[in-house]
Amino acid sequence: FSGEIIWPLGQISLLVKIGDEEHSTSACMNFMVVRSPTPYNGIIRRPGVRKIRAIPSTAHEMLKFPVAGRIVTLRSSRIIPLECSMVSEPGVPRPDAYLLDKRKGGKAPERNKTISEEVKKLVEADIMKEVHYHRWLSNPGMVKKHDDSWRMCVDFKDLNKACPKDGYPLPKINWKVESLYGYPYKCFLDAYKGYHQIKMIEEDEEKTAFITSQGIFYYSKMPFGLKNAGATYQCLVDKSFQKQIGRNLECAFGMREGPFLGYKVDADGLRVCPNKLEVVLDLPSPKCLKDVQKLNEKLASLNRFMYKSAERSLPFFKTLKKYTKRSDFQWTAKSKMAFKGMKQLIAELPMLTTPKEKEELIMYLAAAKEAISAVLMTERDEKQVPIYFVSCALQGPG
Secondary structure (H helix, E strand, O other): OOOOOOOOOEEEEEEEEEEOOOOEEEEEEEEEEOOOOOOOOOOOOHHHHHHOOOEEEOOOOEEEEEEOOEEEEEEOOOOOOOOOOEEOOOOOOOOOOOOOOOOOOOOOHHHHHHHHHHHHHHHHOOOEEEOOOOOOOEEEEEEEOOOOOEEEEEEOHHHHHOOOOOOOOOOOHHHHHHOOOOOOOEOOOOOOOOHHHOEEOHHHHHHHOEEEOOEEEEEOEOOOOOOOHHHHHHHHHHHHOOOOOOOOOOOOOOEOEEEEOOEEEEOOEEEEOHHHHHHHHOOOOOOOHHHHHHHHHHHHOOHHHOOOHHHHHHHHHHHHHOOOOHHHOOOOHHHHHHHHHHHHHHHOOOOEEOOOOOOOEEEEEEEOOOEEEEEEEEEEOOEEEEEEEEEEEOOOOO
16 A cells, blocks of 8 residues: 555455446445555455446546446546635534543643643634633643654544544655655755644634643644644645646755655765664664554664565564464564664665666565565666665465
């Protein structure tokens, strides 16, 4: 789905109906169930298409299938049902959704002071308002920033459970990073309070209410933490810059190198930002399932820099695979050695260089019982340098 290794949770057979009320066809299809962030709720492969006797055409953006001796044509629609200047959480007051009222969580004086200052600043900027009668209520949380100061976030976990998902596609970070390869000068521009540029729909404002020691406040502009905030903001950016995307470079002017989405990009190629490496190098040995999951998430963004990353991560995958209850967690000697070796490898990650037009490339392949790996390289100054690493674990018994 997004380049990572995914273990299926199982299979399910569902009746799939395609078409409208008057013209439709249906068939039972088997689906593999996975847990993965993706804009798609389901993907129908060729066996499913064959069952409904359909003929798809991506070039013409249509699907044809027979119904009662006639041919029905479904055409794609480019209508975006969401105004980019507004955000709503459609369907929040669903029959199965219940209202939540939370008590104020205790906060240390330093954090309370930060919350008070942030609330005052946002109220003055007309991004936040005080509310006296509310039906939904959440608690604020504090996240430490890289400069050791605090950032206030609101925990909308229960509100998000009641909100349907917006499947608007988000851009792939890998594609964005690779689009900067080879340019001697880069330009970087950060939007000022980007999410807060989007107005909340009025009837949904009070659903964002949260409690502080100064009172109860809600957002009149879109906050971080809402389930569909990322998709809504991306939709706004895509629509606002529709005529500019791919035409102009972003703007922090005259830079030979700069950080971009966790990577350091210059004319020669791509490196990992040092602070991103430090986060992994400072990790202690995992003590529970959640620690192993966090480790795998952090390693996933570094895979393109590591040779045989899947093979080196196999002990971590096996730890997750055998886990069914808390007492099953075992951090074995193999896992300890793999963790130590992974840290040594990460401390010496190479720079990925940029291939040149008509340049001869070299590929090395490695195959093991449980994983396969490859690296694409080129020769510069009589020395081989990497362009990209790729690795994949093989599925099977055991």
